[in-house]
């Protein structure tokens with residue numbers, strides 16, 4: 260165990276909860292719905308995720324199903340969201356590991372990847388996807404480490420065939436396989452593109468952050484060429500600027516075809532305000548319909564997790580901190596701001 264892992268293991272629960280605070284809407288579905296409503300008032304969309312540990316029993320899986328079904332029900336019946344323009348409406352994000360019992364080792368790797376039960380996991384997610392599509396709530400199937408990529412993409416292809424672009428999935432630019440995965444995606448589907456949070460072995464993935472971030476640019480271009488709705492997810496401001504100038508503005512990409520995304524709690528307010536109001540594009544040369552659409556403002560969506568069970572959420576946050584050096588150091592650097600925030604702004 261290195262220094263980072265030892266520190267994370269020894270951090271007491273209240274410390275993990277304190278430092279996770281700004282990134283989590285609260286400890287109830289209502290808290291996430293309130294936060295989503297607050298964001299909608301600022302013209303910011305949200306995707307809501309239930310924070311928790313992997314499923315360890317059939318009971319855990321049933322509980323996640325209940326929570327997601329009730330979340331979709333709430334989002335589709337809440338009068339406040341019904342009045343929003345289509346693309347501003349909240350979506351839902353889930354992880355396949357919440358719906359499969361797949362024991363892992365200390366480093367987060369599934370112990371018996373050959374025995375992963377995609378059949379039952381897929382059937383469970385299908386049930387949630389069917390409800391989401393019938394209620395016109397968009398559902399994203401998040402991506403986990405490389406052991407989950409094949410299964411998640413196969414499941415996604417099936418869900419897209421049945422429910423269309425109500426369902427989307429995620430690709431990670433750090434994986435060497437991603438350019439091939441892009442080619443295999445059905446045209447017209449919906450994809451969130453990010454660098455990926457998991458610390459992958461060099462056999463499968465790039466290890467340099469500048470490289471994996473740069474790789475997002477040609478991948479974004481290719482996804483748009485394939486008429487795929489693109490969710491460009493990063494907090495890296497120079498990278499967002501590159502995406503908007505090299506791909507969107509130079510490529511005359513209409514605002515209807517993409518959105519940017521960040522995690523709740525990561526301070527990007529100024530940029531987000533400029534994006535959603537359209538002022539970001541004030542100096543972009545005008546004279547065409549695309550520029551006009553950008554100047555009306557683009558969609559920015561925040562990832563809004565909530566915890567139903569803080570013990571499980573803390574276990575999850577602890578695991579993420581252990582397996583993502585970048586997340587750990589970002590949290591460490593931000594600790595004074597987070598402490599200030601929790602002391603004076605709650």
Ligand SMILES: Cc1cc2nc3c(=O)[nH]c(=O)nc-3n(C[C@H](O)[C@H](O)[C@H](O)COP(=O)(O)OP(=O)(O)OC[C@H]3O[C@@H](n4cnc5c(N)ncnc54)[C@H](O)[C@@H]3O)c2cc1C
Pocket residue numbers: 400401402403429431451453454455456457468492493494495496520521522524525526560561562585586589590593
């Ligand atoms: C909406 C959304 C959904 C995602 N879904 C997935 C998924 O399904 N699967 C997956 O593997 N990964 C997912 N990710 C995580 C993503 O892959 C990256 O790990 C994460 O976004 C950090 O990478 P970055 O591109 O922002 O670059 P970074 O270099 O990590 O961040 C750039 C800068 O942003 C700031 N920053 C970043 N994170 C934080 C933070 N937590 N607190 C404070 N400041 C911060 C720092 O100043 C940092 O220097 C998602 C990310 C987002 C935004």
